[in-house]
Amino acid sequence: MAYAFLLDMSRCIGCEACVVACKSGNQLPVDRQYIKLIEHTSGTFPDLTGGFQNHRCYHCADATCVAVCPTGALFKEDGLTRLNRDACSGCGYCVQSCPYEVPVMSDGRSSKCDACASNVGAGGSPWCVTTCPAQALKYGDRDEILAEAKERVVALKDRYPKAQVYGETQAGGLGLILVLPDDPETLDIPADPPATPVVVDAWKEVVQPLSMGATVLAAAGAGVLGIIARRNHMAELREVDDKKKAGVTAGDSDTEEV
Amino acid sequence: MARVELEITRRQFLAAGVAGTALLGTGMGPGRSNMAMNYPDPPWFSQGDVVTTYNYCDMCPWKCGIAVQTVNGQVMKIDGNSLDPKSRGMLCGRGQAGVSFMNDPDRLQSPMIRTGERGEGKFREVSWEEALDYTAEKILAIKDTYGPEALAIFGHTTGDFWFTDYFAQAWGTPNAAKPSSSLCLSPRDEASTLTLGFPVGGHEPMDWDEIECITLIGSHIGEDSRNTVMQDFIESRSRGAQVIVVDPRFSSAAAKADHWLPIKPGTDTALLLAWINVLITEDRFDRSYIDEWATGLDELTTHIQEFTPEWAAGITDLSAEQIRTTARVMSDRLPQAAIMPGRHVTWYGNDSQRMRAVFILNSLLGVYGRHGGMYFNKSPFLDSYPHPPFAVTGSSGGCSAEPGEESAELPLGPTGKARADGARDTFLRGPTAMQELIDPMITDDPYRIAGLMIYGVNLLNSIPIPSRTIEALKKLDFVLAVDVLPQEHVAWADVVFPEATFLERYDELSTVPYKTPFIQMREPAVAPMYDTMPGWMMARELGLRVGLDAYFKWETIEEYLDIRLRSVGSSLEKMHDAGGVIIQEGKPYLDEFVADGESPFHTASGKIELSVAELAEAGLDAIPVYEPTEEPPDGYYRLLYGRNPLHTFAKTQNTPVLSDLSPENELWINEDEAAALGYVSGDKVWLENDNGDRSGPIAVKATQRIRKDAVFMAHGFGQNAEGLTLANGRGASDTKLMSRYKLDPISGGAGMRINFVRLVEGD
Numbered sequence A: 001m002a003y004a005f006l007l008d009m010s011r012c013i014g015c016e017a018c019v020v021a022c023k024s025g026n027q028l029p030v031d032r033q034y035i036k037l038i039e040h041t042s043g044t045f046p047d048l049t050g051g052f053q054n055h056r057c058y059h060c061a062d063a064t065c066v067a068v069c070p071t072g073a074l075f076k077e078d079g080l081t082r083l084n085r086d087a088c089s090g091c092g093y094c095v096q097s098c099p100y101e102v103p104v105m106s107d108g109r110s111s112k113c114d115a116c117a118s119n120v121g122a123g124g125s126p127w128c129v130t131t132c133p134a135q136a137l138k139y140g141d142r143d144e145i146l147a148e149a150k151e152r153v154v155a156l157k158d159r160y161p162k163a164q165v166y167g168e169t170q171a172g173g174l175g176l177i178l179v180l181p182d183d184p185e186t187l188d189i190p191a192d193p194p195a196t197p198v199v200v201d202a203w204k205e206v207v208q209p210l211s212m213g214a215t216v217l218a219a220a221g222a223g224v225l226g227i228i229a230r231r232n233h234m235a236e237l238r239e240v241d242d243k244k245k246a247g248v249t250a251g252d253s254d255t256e257e258v
Numbered sequence B: 001m002a003r004v005e006l007e008i009t010r011r012q013f014l015a016a017g018v019a020g021t022a023l024l025g026t027g028m029g030p031g032r033s034n035m036a037m038n039y040p041d042p043p044w045f046s047q048g049d050v051v052t053t054y055n056y057c058d059m060c061p062w063k064c065g066i067a068v069q070t071v072n073g074q075v076m077k078i079d080g081n082s083l084d085p086k087s088r089g090m091l092c093g094r095g096q097a098g099v100s101f102m103n104d105p106d107r108l109q110s111p112m113i114r115t116g117e118r119g120e121g122k123f124r125e126v127s128w129e130e131a132l133d134y135t136a137e138k139i140l141a142i143k144d145t146y147g148p149e150a151l152a153i154f155g156h157t158t159g160d161f162w163f164t165d166y167f168a169q170a171w172g173t174p175n176a177a178k179p180s181s182s183l184c185l186s187p188r189d190e191a192s193t194l195t196l197g198f199p200v201g202g203h204e205p206m207d208w209d210e211i212e213c214i215t216l217i218g219s220h221i222g223e224d225s226r227n228t229v230m231q232d233f234i235e236s237r238s239r240g241a242q243v244i245v246v247d248p249r250f251s252s253a254a255a256k257a258d259h260w261l262p263i264k265p266g267t268d269t270a271l272l273l274a275w276i277n278v279l280i281t282e283d284r285f286d287r288s289y290i291d292e293w294a295t296g297l298d299e300l301t302t303h304i305q306e307f308t309p310e311w312a313a314g315i316t317d318l319s320a321e322q323i324r325t326t327a328r329v330m331s332d333r334l335p336q337a338a339i340m341p342g343r344h345v346t347w348y349g350n351d352s353q354r355m356r357a358v359f360i361l362n363s364l365l366g367v368y369g370r371h372g373g374m375y376f377n378k379s380p381f382l383d384s385y386p387h388p389p390f391a392v393t394g395s396s397g398g399c400s401a402e403p404g405e406e407s408a409e410l411p412l413g414p415t416g417k418a419r420a421d422g423a424r425d426t427f428l429r430g431p432t433a434m435q436e437l438i439d440p441m442i443t444d445d446p447y448r449i450a451g452l453m454i455y456g457v458n459l460l461n462s463i464p465i466p467s468r469t470i471e472a473l474k475k476l477d478f479v480l481a482v483d484v485l486p487q488e489h490v491a492w493a494d495v496v497f498p499e500a501t502f503l504e505r506y507d508e509l510s511t512v513p514y515k516t517p518f519i520q521m522r523e524p525a526v527a528p529m530y531d532t533m534p535g536w537m538m539a540r541e542l543g544l545r546v547g548l549d550a551y552f553k554w555e556t557i558e559e560y561l562d563i564r565l566r567s568v569g570s571s572l573e574k575m576h577d578a579g580g581v582i583i584q585e586g587k588p589y590l591d592e593f594v595a596d597g598e599s600p601f602h603t604a605s606g607k608i609e610l611s612v613a614e615l616a617e618a619g620l621d622a623i624p625v626y627e628p629t630e631e632p633p634d635g636y637y638r639l640l641y642g643r644n645p646l647h648t649f650a651k652t653q654n655t656p657v658l659s660d661l662s663p664e665n666e667l668w669i670n671e672d673e674a675a676a677l678g679y680v681s682g683d684k685v686w687l688e689n690d691n692g693d694r695s696g697p698i699a700v701k702a703t704q705r706i707r708k709d710a711v712f713m714a715h716g717f718g719q720n721a722e723g724l725t726l727a728n729g730r731g732a733s734d735t736k737l738m739s740r741y742k743l744d745p746i747s748g749g750a751g752m753r754i755n756f757v758r759l760v761e762g763d
């Protein structure tokens, strides 16, 4: 069965309770966080619209991070993208390749939301979901979550004509289904994230059976580096863009080291 | 976001290839097989028996009911108590950081007595016995020389009851004060009492379940992360309620608004008068409600004629059209349309009149006691602990006063002296005004205040004109600081009592006036860390040493609490077993009062007073008028301050998990203004007010989200306390940039938004 989160951005008010609940529930150390609230604003005073990007793992079905991870630290389970930090070699490919810029390095290993594998595995509910005062978050069967997201969007159309579901199809279908009041770009979320090239899957095969020829290895490796290069380019563009854009919240102090 | 250079990546690619090989060598291939070996770790709640204790959160004064989870003697996590009407199982980010607050390594760990000069912060650690004996000796000397009034007691947050209320009243000082009164709520609650006959009380009693239009004036829901309010606001809005937000800043709440009115700061009363004008002149108010429940409509109608939307447009920077439209949005939904009273309302010194205008408008909308308007709060029934009559009653009042309780009588000390804060002289009514007690400490006028006990108030980061406060601290004979952390003012104390946090102590029961009144309990999850002590024990130990034994008859706090709970047929044990909360029935709606033949409005007339004779008699305006506020000088911006969702006042900046996520504040300035000054987001600047006071450095946040005539920052940063390793020197302090305030002649509130700053280069 596939699980998913519902994140309703018409409800989220950017209070960061989820951020702290995740840190305290998962006993995360200083400098590690799995959710970030990033403020976005469009227009000029006083004709403004704006909201928060609630930046967290999207749990892509076709997860590029899983595809590039050479150790299997990142893997798919129940529709979610898990991360076993103990198995992480610290290569940073996931950081480089994620189309949503989610994983970051912390203490030399990858770090991102693993959908509360330990907590949920022992019968709990994801920490972020249980605490959210705006009830913007929900967790459950992906089909039901998707259906509810669609219902919510219908109800939102009066207030938000551009309301939409995000995540039904992106990256093979996300495990984080967003209800968005406006186009995803207004929150700096790519409408259509670049898919994982087929060559990456081949490359994964390469790392395992070393019997494969060096030529194939090189070709596949080049594919991965291609993605990484493209992601670096995107990051650079974004940085330029960020500098142009005003305003980050206090919670968005960009402190993580890579 | 700093990213790995491609060069490094290439090198790591090769290294990882090797690592992959090595892994394969152990027989663990990628995929799920290795997961089964060591992933995931069992969660903390599977590592031992989970013991749940019930408590109310102390990370802000809102007091959400919490369930504290302890495993193997370690507090692991705090959850919202799902039975509690405030938290309903959810918590804000600060509440989630309660464990981190307790585990802050910078905590005060032992009682201390000063060795160096006051302010130097030099102390020697002493035993509790010595600290308590010494303190008792000092305050008794003050009492003998000057009388009990000469001891002032300041307190804030949930344990303050023992000092500011219980000890102060038993001891006999009317000079006990809370910042939550005159630095926050007083104008609101005095205006409400004058107009409606009851204060707003802790909860703004919006009838969220059925409300159709919510108007916020300077209420920053979302940035002000009071848990319950965020829940209710989002739920009613999602249900379809219209949201009108009046704010010079495009706040998180404004971003959720259907109508945002980016008002010029200081002109809210003009907007409110114009809204009243529209409702009356267009006959869009609830006339039958007013006829039955209010007096003064004729006077109001005459008064309001000239205050047209066109008049207000020129003052507020809003269009007459906007003002009319929003008034109609409200009136189309009355009585399911209410203006939220808000909390921090000490802005410009005319704040009670502004709040009067809010309550008049709400009355015209017919909201009080109506479904979907505002319900009537009721306090839970619970007997007090039996004690001899207090030497002075209602010494601090304010937020500890229950709705319906009159604050008209000035409490007098046993020697017949009234409060030293100038009440009845420089302002009309209301609880003791903390900032007005500072001058008497310096001037001995109207009499000498020689001692000060400070419980949990961050003195130098809450009272405006901190330089004046320091002068007062120098002049006092004795200063006691009770705190969890070595806050800035603690360096100025003679004696320091380190307190056990809310997770390590029993405490007074919390009685919450609400639609369904309820009682919350606090029981310790763990024993006090270090050599700390709960506040109730300090107050009692002091009481026993200064001859107040009769008030502290109980041997243990459990006994005290059990006796109180007996009056509602409960006990500590029963209350714990029932899930930590006792919920009673309220009387929220008007029809219930009508059925009982009572009026809910406890004014002289028994009705809502649109025009207040008491104000006219005192030479004040019986109906609010708009008074212009001072404009910033050229090159200066009005300093606005507010909240950050992860911090409470100046209390949580050193809490490790909160400091990690939100280490300092930012200076919101209009992007065009910043560009003209040559600043971009992230630049560090200092701020200087028109008095030459400085604070900083603070990072610029150049944004379109704010008007050009004001700057904004979250309150509570910019502390200078060496013992706070995380908070010290981080960000800028709004308080340190307040070289003046304007006294509200009605409530004694300190209007603080009349300070102006400019951006300057570093010190």
Ligand code: SF4
Binding pocket: A011, A012, A013, A014, A015, A016, A017, A018, A019, A037, A054, A131, A132, A133, A134, A135, A136, A137
């Ligand atoms: S807790 Fe809920 S409302 Fe607050 S930031 Fe997280 S998702 Fe948004």
Ligand code: SF4
Binding pocket: A021, A022, A023, A025, A026, A034, A035, A056, A112, A113, A114, A115, A116, A126, A127, A128, A129
């Ligand atoms: S699901 Fe769990 S790990 Fe993921 S963000 Fe929420 S609390 Fe954190």
Ligand code: SF4
Binding pocket: B057, B058, B059, B060, B061, B062, B063, B064, B091, B092, B093, B094, B095, B096, B225, B226, B227, B228
């Ligand atoms: S609003 Fe947050 S900090 Fe305040 S009492 Fe509730 S959980 Fe605690």
